[in-house]
Amino acid sequence: MGVRDVPDIVIGRLPIYLRTLNLLSEAGQEFTSSQELGKRLGIGSAQIRKDLSHFGEFGKQGTGYEVSFLRDQISRILNVDRDWDVALVGFGDLGQAIANYGGFATKRFHIRAIFDSDPQKIGEEVNEGVVESIEKLPQIISENNIKVAIIAVPAGAAQEVTDVLIKAGVQAILSYAPITIIVPDNVHVQYIDPVMHLQKMAYYLT
């Protein structure tokens, strides 16, 4: 019971709340309310209170929430109040853009290992990682106890890469490959596919 059976859809909103709290905090705002958050996010205040109630009581009647306190609590709940090592598979155009993107490291996700099958690229240093041969993947991932991976390989290679990653101990995969990958229940997958987002919106265009 309790904290472990929170609906997945609620977990998915916590990063949105966190992002907004960071914004408010950087703007120097000390307190906020479910109403203010809701307005900023375009959702109802009741939903925010309900979501938070799964994890405890974080506010005060009459005054709302202390921004930095709620931010820290949500960080803790999400397990993002610590650093995570990340493996990146695929160092083509997309993989290189990902490796060079600074946004992961500032949020404490550090790309420590990069894998590619092209021997030409091996040894290249990027930000916090070095490009290694794909053959070393199982060893490096398990030795460094890496639990998070980003996939930036062609669709045709994604399932194979996924299987190897999971075998090596990876439990969370962010995939940029435009294909649904099959994973066991204990492994989590999220997809980034900008084209799909455009296609969805095209439906509403006249």
Next chain:
Amino acid sequence: MGVRDVPDIVIGRLPIYLRTLNLLSEAGQEFTSSQELGKRLGIGSAQIRKDLSHFGEFGKQGTGYEVSFLRDQISRILNVDRDWDVALVGFGDLGQAIANYGGFATKRFHIRAIFDSDPQKIGEEVNEGVVESIEKLPQIISENNIKVAIIAVPAGAAQEVTDVLIKAGVQAILSYAPITIIVPDNVHVQYIDPVMHLQKMAYYLT
């Protein structure tokens, strides 16, 4: 009534179906079933049939769906059986990666106009577009009747850019800026925020 009040969540699944049908088509498969699609996507076959039933009847009892036919129908429903011109705002590291990414054009979304506030970048040619001054944005977008935009500017500039885009006639926005933007009801927004996906998965990590 009918086709226009299909739940948004159903529309969101159509691109997933389309992606899978393209895959099957490329693999040379002629027929498929709701069961096969469901298995590949990790969802129930009833859901797929229900989703499709909002738009018509596309299958045959006993044999299922003809892959190329269903693919074409879903493309048509989504309005992606035509080309779309796209504006890109922001030509920093992220914007450049987006402009150079070939995946949009192959799905008929063509980045025709790129805008940046840095005078140094103006005039640069990328794929199907040229970098223009941000000041020319309203004119170029309305003159070319561009309805789709991609935002790749810092969070602090996103709302301002959004307001200008909407004023110029944009109706669909794909935003890479890590902030929720406020838009009128007739404008659609989708977000790409890889860090949020990682944060969501971190919740489940031990």
Next chain:
DNA sequence: TAGATTGTTAATCGATTAACAATC
């Protein structure tokens, strides 16, 4: 205190799923 806002309950709303007649 009076006003504001929380956390929670219960009602509403909407989405998913199981089941099956129809039929290829």
Next chain:
DNA sequence: TAGATTGTTAATCGATTAACAATC
């Protein structure tokens, strides 16, 4: 024909929302 699979109905399941007592 017999087997397979659709499209659809009705039941189930789950998420959102409105309302309000509690209380800062």
